[in-house]
Amino acid sequence: MTESATTDFIAEDFDPAEIATRWLGGFEKALSTGDLVALEQMFATDCWWRDILLMTWDLATARGFGQVRRKFGDRLASTGFRDMTLTAGKPVEVADGVLTAFFDFDTAIAHGRGVLRLMQQDGEWRAWTVLTMMRDLIGHPERRTSVHDAAQEAHNQPVERRESWTEYRERQREFVDREPVVVVIGAGHAGLTAAARLEHLGLPTLVLEKTHRIGDVWRRRYHNLSLHDTKWYSQMPYLPYPDNWPVFAPKELIADWLEAYAWILQLNVWTNSEALRATYDDEAERWTVTVRRDGALREVHPKHIVFATGAFAGSPQVPDVPGLAEFQGLVVHSSDHEGGAGLAGKKVVVVGSGASAHDVAQDAYEMGATVTMVQRGPTYVISSQYGVPALHEALYSESSPPVDEADLISLSFPWHLFLEISPPTVKAVAELDKELLDGLRDAGFALTDGINGSGLFGLSLIRGGGYYIDKGCSRLIIDRKIGLKRGEVARFTRTGVVYSDGSEADADVVVFATGWPNMRDNIRPIVGDEIADRLTTVWGLDEQGEIKGVFRPSGHPRLWFMGGGFQQSRYGSKLLALQIKGVEEGLLKQ
Secondary structure (H helix, E strand, O other): OHHHHHHHHHHHOOOHHHHHHHHHHHHHHHHHHOOHHHHHOOEEEEEEEEEEOOOOOOEEEEEHHHHHHHHHHHHHHHHOOEEEEEOOOOOOEEEOOEEEEEEEEEOOOEEEEEEEEEEEEOOEEEEEEEEEEEEEEOOEOOOOOOHHHHHOHHHOOOOOOOOOHHHHHHHHHHOOOOOOOEEEEOOOHHHHHHHHHHHHOOOOEEEEOOOOOOOHHHHOOOOOOEOOOOOOOOOEOOEOOOOOOOOOOEHHHHHHHHHHHHHHOOOEEEOOEEEEEEEEEOOOOEEEEEEEEOOEEEEEOOOEEEEOOOOOOOOOOOOOOOOHHHOOOEEEEHHHOOOOHHHOOOEEEEEOOOHHHHHHHHHHHHOOOEEEEEEOOOEEEEEHHHHHHHHHOOOOOOOOOOHHHHHHHHHOOOHHHHHHOOHHHHHHHHHHOHHHHHHHHHOOOOEOOOHHHOHHHHHHHHOOOOEEEEOOHHHHHHOOOOEEEEOOEEEEOOOEEEEOOOOEEEOOEEEEOOOOOOHHHHOHHHHOHHHHOOOOOOOOEOOOOOEOOEOOOOOOOOEEEOOOOHHHHHHHHHHHHHHHHHHHOOOOOO
């Protein structure tokens, strides 16, 4: 189909912008009247329409026009799509028989943006993929400083007992004379980006962080922790990293950045503060949150709670392996493992073979320990040398589009479609990584190409783990400098471990890099069983290919989850803030 489509448009000498404009005109007309018959003729047989917040106040994806009809059919006319135009300054491009266009539009309540991909079918240009996405609520733009703010009264006449900036910020941060509209629990990157988006929409937000300093959740992790995603992929909204920021930021830099981010963006964060209990009043539509701050108790009464406690974080219990009580060494989960020079001369066993396990093992080896990795199942491995450019260069690099545009392009591919078309790229990168992967196989390391050959992204989205972007540990395994054991730690002895094959080994430190409990269960002690049982699980893909739980309805009114990596938190925080703003403006009923 692609080859014939390419031949067709070369012969026609067509104008791509004219084709896209004509299609958008017909699309708008069919949407405004709810004409499903006309609309069906505009879509390819195997089509995808991803709508973000506009028709359902949720993330919704339809594949095939039958699903379009069922999911969106009765919402098309009432949504009020109008004024569809090609995005100014963005060329309409054609590659491999696919015409790609960016467009802007309005609905009855929102400004929207979209991405359209057309291909030829039966001699007509029809939609293969369509993204329609809420950009802003009409009448409720994000707050921006204007030169005309200089006309404000406070800048033009004396103010009796004028507050200093420090006094003003202290009063705002302490919520002395007001209640927060939103309480965000957790001041990691997800919590802070959510708070920044909410404050930009005029929603006073309090962030609770149980550690003593913002960023301590990073500072306290293992010695050599750094991001496996690049600086471009990991940008935070409103405040881009400097040009000389490391390609893989180390934990210390990230920790200090988070602290600076909260200060520069004037976010209201209480550190050394733990949410002990949260109860909801259905009639008042408010929460009561009991907070222990510096040892003292205080109640706050927000309208919304956002849990940003980490989709892949926390302090889970170490697996209950027989003999643990008699083991004389140290047993710790990777989330609580510090690593570093204290491991010199010790025998370290790392259980797991995902990213954290590799980082912990490499750190221990580099610090002078004897290390064994216990691999329980196959792992997807990709090199930084070839894999990172293959995954990120087009959208997230020094030569890529602005980050908001890159996110829009990324979102325009529904996840199920993206995973379906990933295997050729996965195979191509594996060929580039052939020497590395063959060396791992020779060392006995079990490899996988991911779920249905989709590589890293499928494992990340569905399992939340099971992959590693190599930053040096693979070579240590290949060279037998880090030992490898397939199976499990079956039990502990006084001085070491017994593996599932019956062999024994001495150990001083055993680190379990075995994942985390679901975020929903982590908050159960705060909200109680009755509320927790109503909530969706967090992470993994639902039947339509959308990530479960995060920046979407949670199953309980005015309770939200915020999580994921930096890129997901960057765009997801905007979606979350728009929904909360929609509730507060009476546009979204819960």
